[in-house]
Amino acid sequence: MIPGYVPSAIERLRAEAVALFREGVAAADPRRAVSAALDRYSDSIDRADRVIVLALGKAAVPMAAAALPFARGKLGQAIALTNHENAVQHPGLVVIGAGHPIPDHDGLAGALAIERAAMAAREGDLVLVLVSGGGSSLLCAPWPGITLEDKIKLHKALICCGADITEINAVRPIFSRLKGGGLAMRARPAQVLGLILSDVPDDDMAKIASGPTVAARVAPEQAHCVLEKYGLLDELPQIMESYLRGAIDGRHDANAFDHVDNILVGSNRLSLQAVMARARETCGTVVLGCDWLAGDVNKAAIKLHTMASAAAASNRPIALICGGETTVEVKGPGKGGRNQELAMRFARLNEQQPIPRDWVFLSAGTDGRDGPCDAAGAIVDAGSLSWMRHQGCDPDRHLADNDAYPALACSGDLLLTGATGTNVADIQIILVQ
Numbered sequence: 510m511i512p513g514y515v516p517s518a519i520e521r522l523r524a525e526a527v528a529l530f531r532e533g534v535a536a537a538d539p540r541r542a543v544s545a546a547l548d549r550y551s552d553s554i555d556r557a558d559r560v561i562v563l564a565l566g567k568a569a570v571p572m573a574a575a576a577l578p579f580a581r582g583k584l585g586q587a588i589a590l591t592n593h594e595n596a597v598q599h600p601g602l603v604v605i606g607a608g609h610p611i612p613d614h615d616g617l618a619g620a621l622a623i624e625r626a627a628m629a630a631r632e633g634d635l636v637l638v639l640v641s642g643g644g645s646s647l648l649c650a651p652w653p654g655i656t657l658e659d660k661i662k663l664h665k666a667l668i669c670c671g672a673d674i675t676e677i678n679a680v681r682p683i684f685s686r687l688k689g690g691g692l693a694m695r696a697r698p699a700q701v702l703g704l705i706l707s708d709v710p711d712d713d714m715a716k717i718a719s720g721p722t723v724a725a726r727v728a729p730e731q732a733h734c735v736l737e738k739y740g741l742l743d744e745l746p747q748i749m750e751s752y753l754r755g756a757i758d759g760r761h762d763a764n765a766f767d768h769v770d771n772i773l774v775g776s777n778r779l780s781l782q783a784v785m786a787r788a789r790e791t792c793g794t795v796v797l798g799c800d801w802l803a804g805d806v807n808k809a810a811i812k813l814h815t816m817a818s819a820a821a822a823s824n825r826p827i828a829l830i831c832g833g834e835t836t837v838e839v840k841g842p843g844k845g846g847r848n849q850e851l852a853m854r855f856a857r858l859n860e861q862q863p864i865p866r867d868w869v870f871l872s873a874g875t876d877g878r879d880g881p882c883d884a885a886g887a888i889v890d891a892g893s894l895s896w897m898r899h900q901g902c903d904p905d906r907h908l909a910d911n912d913a914y915p916a917l918a919c920s921g922d923l924l925l926t927g928a929t930g931t932n933v934a935d936i937q938i939i940l941v942q
Contacts, residue, residue, distance in 0.1 A: 514599050518867050519890050520636045522766075522940045525791060526871040527890055527924070529784050529828070529938050534875050534926075536783030537933040539568035542774035543575035543639065546704050548639065550772075552622050553702060553903060554579055557635035558760055561699070562587040562602075563580035563692070564645050566718055567595055567609070567876045567932040568640030568706055574599045576637055576704075578580035586626045590647050594878060594928040610668060610881070612649035612660050620650035622686060624875050627692055630699035638692060639703060642708030642876065642932035644718025647677065648865060650687040654748040660684065662744070670739040674709055674802055680732045682725050684752055686911020689725030693769045701769040705774035708875075708934040710801040710809040710833065714771050724766050729755045737942050745895035777801070777832040777933045780875065784936065793826035802833035806847055807834045808856035813870070816860070817939045822868045830940040846880025848872040848935055850886035850913045852922070858903060863891065867942040873924050884923040886935070 531677070541808035547554070554560060560580040569591040575585060588603045593615075607616035627843050630636050637654065653658050656742030663684070667677045682689030693701045703722035733753060736742045778800060798816050802809055813831065821906040835847045851872045859868075871920045873879065873886025894904045900919040902935040907916035917923045 510856060512813065515922070518942055519869065522867060522869040522942055523888055523890065526869050526938045526940050528869055529788055530873055530936055532787045533780040533784040533936045534929050534931060535846045537643065537706065537875055537931040538781045539572040539775065539931050540575040543572045543704055544705060546772055546774045546831040546858065547576060550931045551579070553635055553700065554581070554583070554897055557583060557700070558631070558633035559583050559635070559890060561585045561626055561630055561634060561636045562639070563626055563636060564589040564639035565721070566644035566706070567592055568641035569639065570595055570597055570599055570602070570604055570638040571930045572704065572706070573602050575849060576639060576852045577601050582839060586629070588623055588626055589625060590616070592643055592647065592820050595930055607647045609643050609646045611664055612646050612657065614657060615655050616647050616649040620648045620783060620876050623648065623692070624650060624695055627695040631698045632698040634699035635759060636699050636701045638703045638722050640718045640721060641704060641706040642717065642934065644721065645681050645688065648718065648721060651684055652686050652752055655684055655752070659746050659749060661835050663749070666741050666744065669839040670741065671805065671827065671836050672735060672739055673836050674834055675716065676735045678719050679735050679773040684749060685719065686733055687721050688719035689869040690720060690723055692721035693766060697768055699768070700929065703769065703771040706933060707773055708834070710803065712773055712776045712778065714773065722769055722771055723875045729753050734805065743745055746921055775933060780936065781830055783834045784938065788830065792828035794823070795828045795830065798829045798831040798939070800832065802831045802835060804835060806835045806837050806851045807854055810858055812852055813937065813939065814835070814855055816857040817868060817870070818862065820939070821864045821868070821941050827941045831937040834934045837910050837911065841910030841912060843907065843910040844882055844915065845913035846874070846882060846884070846909055848874055848879040848886030849884060849917055849923070850908065850911065852889045853904060853908055853913050853916065856889040859891060860894060862940065867941050870926065871938040872935060873926070874935050875929060876928040877926040883925065884914060885926040886924045887913070887917045887922050888924050889922050893920045893922050
């Protein structure tokens with residue numbers, strides 16, 4: 510900061526929005542969440558002959574690192590399968606970095622390592638399965654006959670067609686031997702304790718990382734409906750059609766899960782509560798706009814801009830807080846993610862119907878990565894699009910090409926946090942002064 514410099518009202522609002530977002534990320538600290546849960550389950554660890562730690566997802570490394578001290582000399586194996594950006598080595602832990610959001614060969618190798626470790630568990634052992642968002646892509650273990658390339662093609666198609674997370678998770682377990690409870694079944698007869706960090710609506714544990722320790726509740730008919738809705742049925746290889754028809758049944762009886770306990774240790778809802786608690790101290794009136802923002806980014810932007818315009822009419826400082834996970838129907842070859850596009854669309858709506866007060870809008874992923882790029886999301890204000898144009902960027906053209914990243918880079922509105930080591934979906938913050 511330059512000595513004597515006084516930030517403008519917009520600069521102060523932008524700084525406060527970023528601070529609120531970081532508060533939400535801190536509330537999803539996976540180390541703290543795992544330690545608190547294992548303190549309550551110390552008796553299970555004491556009774557175990559061995560403790561096997563299997564972590565998967567974007568928060569796998571810190572979750573596993575927090576669990577290791579609880580093994581107290583009983584540790585068998587400890588594996589953490591995470592995305593490449595979060596693959597930080599840790600003593601006593603085998604860390605495997607893999608591709609996200611698109612599966613890759615590293616994810617396949619990591620899934621096989623986790624599967625072997627689970628199958629090596631014996632009666633009297635305790636298998637700690639530490640699950641966080643991103644695990645569906647990372648834990649890539651297709652049924653026999655389905656290739657990695659088949660999985661990648663289907664995964665890309667589901668992401669690009671605009672399917673939401675619930676629809677995607679209706680499809681993925683059908684073609685995986687570890688999702689939908691498959692990992693827990695591999696560990697039988699050992700006891701399984703799943704500690705789960707949620708990034709899905711309603712904190713449904715069967716949907717988080719496609720539920721590797723939760724009995725599958727998805728029928729092939731549901732997956733069929735999703736694939737039919739988005740015109741993807743004709744693209745399936747014959748072997749995948751066979752699994753979809755139920756010719757090879759990979760599902761599990763819920764009664765076979767009496768050896769499993771699953772505990773929710775963190776969620777988007779808890780992070781929103783932390784954001785709102787801080788906002789009450791610094792931002793005046795605080796409103797939970799919605800507890801799970803989902804669906805197409807364009808419709809979500811309209812909803813948020815409408816709420817912000819209504820808030821501005823109150824003539825007092827207001828913080829609107831939302832969380833969730835929107836979707837983008839990818840039509841162009843550009844670079845960006847759902848949060849960046851949501852921020853740009855919000856700013857574009859404001860040009861058409863200006864909010865008559867100072868405002869900022871932040872939308873970002875708690876994992877620090879929005880789509881296949883290094884930004885967590887973006888933070889925009891009323892001057893963002895004008896500054897883009899001044900720098901030679903046409904916002905409308907960039908939006909048409911799903912190319913938000915370079916446009917937001919032009920205006921200096923990218924939010925760059927680096928990998929956070931956690932993942933509880935997205936947070937949106939609107940501050941109106």
